[in-house]
Amino acid sequence: MEYRPKITVLPTEAEFDRYAARKVVEAIKSNPKIHLTMPTGKTPEGMYALLADACRMQEISFGEVVICNLDEYWPINPEAPDSYASYMKDNLISKVDIKPGNWHIPRGDAPDPQEEAESYDELVSELGIDLAVLGLGPGLTCHIGFNEVGASFDTRTRLVRLDPVTAEVNKRHFVNKGSFVTSAITQGLGTIMEARKIVLLAKGLAKANGVGRFLLGPIDEDCPVSVLRTREYVEVILDSEAASKLN
Ligand code: F6R
Numbered sequence: 715m716e717y718r719p720k721i722t723v724l725p726t727e728a729e730f731d732r733y734a735a736r737k738v739v740e741a742i743k744s745n746p747k748i749h750l751t752m753p754t755g756k757t758p759e760g761m762y763a764l765l766a767d768a769c770r771m772q773e774i775s776f777g778e779v780v781i782c783n784l785d786e787y788w789p790i791n792p793e794a795p796d797s798y799a800s801y802m803k804d805n806l807i808s809k810v811d812i813k814p815g816n817w818h819i820p821r822g823d824a825p826d827p828q829e830e831a832e833s834y835d836e837l838v839s840e841l842g843i844d845l846a847v848l849g850l851g852p853g854l855t856c857h858i859g860f861n862e863v864g865a866s867f868d869t870r871t872r873l874v875r876l877d878p879v880t881a882e883v884n885k886r887h888f889v890n891k892g893s894f895v896t897s898a899i900t901q902g903l904g905t906i907m908e909a910r911k912i913v914l915l916a917k918g919l920a921k922a923n924g925v926g927r928f929l930l931g932p933i934d935e936d937c938p939v940s941v942l943r944t945r946e947y948v949e950v951i952l953d954s955e956a957a958s959k960l961n
Pocket of ligand 1: 752753754755756757758784785798848849850851852857858859860
């Protein structure tokens with residue numbers, strides 16, 4: 715069975731960020747105890763800034779919200795500036811009223827990454843995710859989380875190697891380029907698919923081919939994000955550059 719995701723295209727980056735943030739704000743308003751899966755990366759930075767604003771203006775509270783991040787590099791010191799734990803603290807966690815015990819992310823310094831992955835997977839499954847917000851990998855990696863080309867649709871949280879294209883792009887964002895790592899612990903495709911609703915964000919020309927492959931190509935493991943076309947309650951939010959290969 716194939717489903718067509720709801721697709722929303724926003725003309726500018728500012729409108730994209732506002733629309734994406736509004737989705738999360740409305741979700742929190744309708745369920746203040748919502749369980750969220752959240753991504754890192756360039757794409758959601760504007761959304762996080764607006765979510766922090768909404769909390770500061772007391773439009774929403776994260777007081778009862780639970781956040782499970784999608785992934786974390788491994789091995790990495792969670793306190794290092796390039797860890798996704800630091801990214802989350804800088805972009806959201808330090809700016810909102812979330813309870814410390816309500817934010818979860820795989821431990822980049824776990825001595826046994828597979829054990830860490832398994833216990834993280836259990837945690838995410840036990841909590842149950844109401845809304846998963848995802849980003850899309852660069853080029854034709856078509857990854858979600860760090861589920862790269864070839865990942866089977868039923869994968870669970872595990873240690874993975876980054877695709878060379880992902881590694882090249884992500885290394886550019888590393889402050890300490892010499893300490894760039896090419897492995898990560900990521901929620902699996904099967905784990906992500908357990909979320910009740912999913913919103914995928916893709917912004918910029920670098921995502922155009924991947925978005926085209928996702929929405930117009932076959933559903934298969936060469937395109938991990940295509941798993942989202944096998945279920946309901948998926949919304950895809952694009953800016954006009956990311957949508958440019960759809961017509
Ligand atoms: C990050 C993650 C990745 C990113 C994707 C897009 O937590 O899971 O799938 O969402 O690589 O990254 P940006 O937004 O930097 O293009």
